[in-house]
Amino acid sequence: MRSVARMGYDTERFVGYVNEGLLCCICRDVLEDPLQAPCEHAFCTSCIQGWLVHYNNCPEDxxxxxxxxxxxxxxxMKNDLNRLQLHCRNKECGCEMVCSLESIDRHERECKYSQIPCSNAGCPVQVERCNLDSHLAECEYRSRECPNGCGYSSLRAEGAPHSCMAELRTELELLRSEMVCRMEEAKHEMESRLDFQRRHMVQKESLLQNEIEELKSQMSRMMSDIHTLMATERQHRQKLEQAELEKQELLELVKGLQKDYRLTRDGNKKGTNVRPLTRLESMKRKPREVTVI
Known part of the structure; x- marks a missing residue:
């Protein structure tokens, strides 16, 4: 069987009893960043990921x-795990802090006994956080500024030869090169923006042209509809005029009928048995011609 690196928290660091269920089934240390299988066995994330690279089963069952x-x-289980109390990993260096597993990482990041690298470029030394300032004051990799005030910093030992003019020329050349590069970048950016704006305007013009053509088409359809409505309105007007003429004729006919009725009534009063032919009977005998439009 391949060996798997131990990735959990060392049980020796914990204060008091640790439940067996809070131990990784692979490294047998207290769970770190735990995951659980469907069979309810728990593992450190790094441990189980390393195991499953070579195997496709639970290491326990x-x-x-x-x-x-x-x-x-x-x-x-997560709550029980977070409540466990343990010593700082820097206990042997002098740290006496005991805190919960939930807050141990935060403490160790800020612990004054933690080993941290020197901030000077090239320095391989790691020192305790509380001793960093004293180391930086003596570090041989610390930078030194030119005593003449030119602003140049170097890692040379004090007293080493230094030409302010040469360094200033070099600095000026670097600044000039940087300025040229920035101008080129600005130029390319402006050209890119202009090209984008140009493409955007062309697309916008095309969209507007399409909208204009659509509006023209809608206007043409509206004009056609208006002409159709006007023609329909003329037909309706002609029908109304024809109906008005027929109305007048009917009124004239009614007046004639009323006149014939009076004449008939007067004739009856005189004892006459002859009933004159009324205009209505005449119309019944001879249908009135209807004009077709």
Whole structure:
């Protein structure tokens, strides 16, 4: 069986009893960044990922297992894990802090006994955080400014020869080169923006032209509809005029009927048995001609 690197928290660092269920099934240390399999066995994330590179089962009960099957630890187990108390990893260096597992990383990032690298470029030394300032004051990789005030900094030992004019010329040349590069970048950026604006305007012009053509088409359809409506309106007007003429004729006919009725009534009063032919009977006998438009 291939060996797997230990990635959990060392059990020796913890204060008091640690439940067996909070130990990684692979490294047997306290779980770090834990994941849980469907079979409820728990592992450090790094441990189980390294295991599944070579195997496709649970290291505890050999049940089939894949990365996609892994889930976060149950909440109650996660809470129990976070409440565990342990010593800072810098205990042997003098740190006496004991805190919960939930806050140990934050403490160790700020612990004054933590080993941190020197901030000077090229320096390989790592020192305790509390001793960093004293190291920086003596570090042989610290930069030194020119005593003549030219602003040049170097890693040369004090007293080493230095030409302010040469350094200033070099600095000026660097500034000039940087300025030329920035001008070229600005030029390319402006050209790119102008090209983008030009393409945008061409697209906008094309869209506007299409909208104009669509409006022209709509206007043409509206004019056609107006002409159709006007023609329909003329036909309706002609029908109304014809109806008005027919109305007048009917009124004249009614007046004639009323006159014939009076004449008939007067004739009856005189004892006459002859009933004159009325205009209505005449119309019944001879249908009135209807003019077709």
């Amino acid at each position: 050999r049940q089939p297992l894949d990365l996609s099957n892994l889930q976060p630890l149950y909440r109650y």
